Amino acid sequence: MEAVSAENVDILYESYTAVEGLNFRIEEGETLLLLGPNGAGKTTLLRTIAGFHRNYHGKLLVFGKTPEDARELISYVPQSHSLNGLVPLKAIEVVSMGAIYKKGFFHFRVPEEALSRAREALSFVGLDDVAERLFSELSGGQRQRVLLARALISNPKLLLLDEPLSALDPSARAEVAAVLGKIKREKSVTMIIATHDINPLMEIGNRVMLINRKLIAFGTPEEVLRDEVIKSVYGPLARAIKVESRLYCITGDVHLHLKGEQP
Ligand SMILES: Nc1ncnc2c1ncn2[C@@H]1O[C@H](COP(=O)(O)OP(=O)(O)O)[C@@H](O)[C@H]1O
Numbered sequence: 242m243e244a245v246s247a248e249n250v251d252i253l254y255e256s257y258t259a260v261e262g263l264n265f266r267i268e269e270g271e272t273l274l275l276l277g278p279n280g281a282g283k284t285t286l287l288r289t290i291a292g293f294h295r296n297y298h299g300k301l302l303v304f305g306k307t308p309e310d311a312r313e314l315i316s317y318v319p320q321s322h323s324l325n326g327l328v329p330l331k332a333i334e335v336v337s338m339g340a341i342y343k344k345g346f347f348h349f350r351v352p353e354e355a356l357s358r359a360r361e362a363l364s365f366v367g368l369d370d371v372a373e374r375l376f377s378e379l380s381g382g383q384r385q386r387v388l389l390a391r392a393l394i395s396n397p398k399l400l401l402l403d404e405p406l407s408a409l410d411p412s413a414r415a416e417v418a419a420v421l422g423k424i425k426r427e428k429s430v431t432m433i434i435a436t437h438d439i440n441p442l443m444e445i446g447n448r449v450m451l452i453n454r455k456l457i458a459f460g461t462p463e464e465v466l467r468d469e470v471i472k473s474v475y476g477p478l479a480r481a482i483k484v485e486s487r488l489y490c491i492t493g494d495v496h497l498h499l500k501g502e503q504p
């Protein structure tokens with residue numbers, strides 16, 4: 242089944258067109274890496290698919306419904322810096338909120354059923370041991386994993402992640418990328434992951450979309466990550482290179498890490 246389809250979609254802020262003329266579709270179970278420089282419209286597109294931003298023209302469907310009507314099927318994890326001030330809650334409570342908000346209630350006491358699902362979700366992301374610790378006191382990688390657990394607890398059909406690896410140090414980045422790989426393997430969820438650094442996610446994505454205020458390229462990683470395509474967005478120094486059948490994308494603001502790779 243088609244998970245997301247866009248036909249001639251323009252996304253606007255008042256009368257300013259932020260993203261223009263999008264056409265693409267992804268099938269259920271696929272993982273789309275949404276790539277583009279700062280200001281390209283990645284967050285705008287994710288928020289539109291999530292049903293939060295409604296000022297768009299064209300036809301946009303999520304599992305055959307408008308984004309608004311598909312809200313129950315979608316979990317959206319915003320870019321983490323917008324959550325750093327999150328209230329003094331324990332990790333387990335943050336995760337439980339993912340179940341409670343979906344039902345449209347807010348409880349000061351988290352129902353036991355939500356807590357037990359939250360424990361399961363924390364265990365899935367490998368964080369059983371931090372359940373009772375304050376969210377604000379966790380490391381960046383742990384916080385991002387808690388947010389993933391929170392997004393998974395409602396069993397979404399579509400998971401939208403905005404720059405899940407940005408603002409993390411390299412080891413935390415690897416830790417979160419590993420959890421994303423586990424989600425990909427073990428959950429039958431369709432994912433769209435916005436990123437400006439595609440390299441740590443290359444194994445996870447089977448589709449890549451490059452945008453820069455409009456669609457530049459969409460297809461398999463091999464189809465999209467070609468020199469002439471990425472140079473058109475990132476300039477003449479950008480390159481796509483292949484090392485041992487693995488693709489890397491050098492876009493100027495991102496450095497190539499080959500540490501740990503066998504020559
Ligand atoms: N709330 C807003 N009102 C007006 N313009 C916005 C708003 N949010 C983003 N924009 C503009 O839309 C464009 C795309 O932004 P964004 O989706 O945040 O890009 P990205 O996530 O790829 O960095 C930018 O030009 C940005 O300035």
Ligand SMILES: [Mg+2]
Pocket residue numbers: 283284285320403
């Ligand atoms: Mg963004």
